Amino acid sequence: MQIEIIEMEETRCRFLLKDASHAEANALRRTLISDIPKMAIDQVEFHLGPIMADGKEYESVTPLFDEVVAHRLGLVPIPTDLELMSFRDECVCGGEGCPNCIVMYSLNKIGPCTVYSGDLLPLGHEAFKVRDPLIPIVTLSDGQAVLIYAIAEMGTGKRHVKWQATTGVGYKYLPIVTIDEKKCDQGMQCVNRCPRKVFDNVGGRPVVSRIYDCTLCNTCAEECDQQAIEVLSEPCEFVFEFETDGSMSCALALETALLIMEAGFENFGEMASELDV
Ligand SMILES: [Zn+2]
Incomplete structure (x- = not known):
């Protein structure tokens, strides 16, 4: 499990959770919600x-x-x-x-x-x-x-x-949006119709500029007359975000959650090794 910070403000943060399973991402979510003192x-x-x-x-x-x-x-x-x-x-x-x-x-x-x-x-x-x-x-x-x-x-x-120190704790799979340059006719339907404004018009060509804002709604692919856009997701990478209520910083909340998870996994490992099987 690796973390790459995208935005880290005092009470709001967004980061990439890499090399993680869905279960690990959910464990972090639940720890952030219910275990931070x-x-x-x-x-x-x-x-x-x-x-x-x-x-x-x-x-x-x-x-x-x-x-x-x-x-x-x-x-x-x-x-x-x-x-x-x-x-x-x-x-x-x-x-x-x-x-x-x-x-x-x-x-x-x-x-x-x-x-x-x-x-x-x-x-x-x-x-x-x-x-x-x-x-x-x-x-x-x-x-x-x-x-x-x-x-x-x-x-x-x-x-x-x-x-509960955190609010709005959630994550989504990291979106992968690819534009087939050979098929694209620069109609700009994707730029104009994307509800999250993920695309920019750069010199007459659509470019993916804000991939972390994508919600995988697939509107860009559906609106493209040339079927030049493909929307997929990365199964082991998650865009994770949460806020704190102001009682502590996001950095402290995240660090505390990871320490709590580490201690929990160690305890679980010790208990499992003591089982008489
Ligand atoms: Zn006391």
């Missing part, structure tokens, strides 16, 4: 009773049920440092909660206003400040207020989707 808010404590601010009394209430607000806070991507944080139930503190396994946040807002993810303030290190500050949580009317303490901890997508 990340931080997410898991406990939310709401202040009850009146809140005094600026000499005025506010009611601690929102238009939404507390459960809905808590659910929305759980889905806010929390910056994750995999070297710094450990799972709470495996931590040296025995699960009580310490700086190695939890991050506490406060949220204190008075209406009228919209409460955003950026209003979550980490109690401690600024590195845990939410990187996407404009996710709306709830809108408060005049006289309404919220005072919330929340605790984030590590988890994986297997337990709940709020711990």
Whole structure:
């Protein structure tokens, strides 16, 4: 299995997976979705009773049920440092909660206003400040207020989707589009009809310019009057792409997924060799 990076941005990436079987590509997909640890808010404590601010009394209430607000806070991507944080139930503190396994946040807002993810303030290190500050949580009317303490901890997508670091994880076979120059009459049907704009008109000749965008829909071959185009796919090469929710970089997510797969295969090998057959 080899990887060749095509695009690697902070939260979006695309790469070629070479010398791989369909099963290996799917194993990587499933690992990216469900096995990468990340931080997410898991406990939310709401202040009850009146809140005094600026000499005025506010009611601690929102238009939404507390459960809905808590659910929305759980889905806010929390910056994750995999070297710094450990799972709470495996931590040296025995699960009580310490700086190695939890991050506490406060949220204190008075209406009228919209409460955003950026209003979550980490109690401690600024590195845990939410990187996407404009996710709306709830809108408060005049006289309404919220005072919330929340605790984030590590988890994986297997337990709940709020711990899923990646989104849009998918792959396709690497397309092979060939144009038979002898048959081509430069009618440009392929350039004009391809829904993904894979072809360019270069000096009056159609040229495949963006092969990774091809979805193997075969429109170019069907539209070509001269039947000059053939669309095939490479069976052992995959165009793989995914995004992260911002809690970590794509590079870190991919590296972590590959390490998890390597450890899993080693364990499997050891267990298989111990079988008495
Ligand atoms: Zn701990």
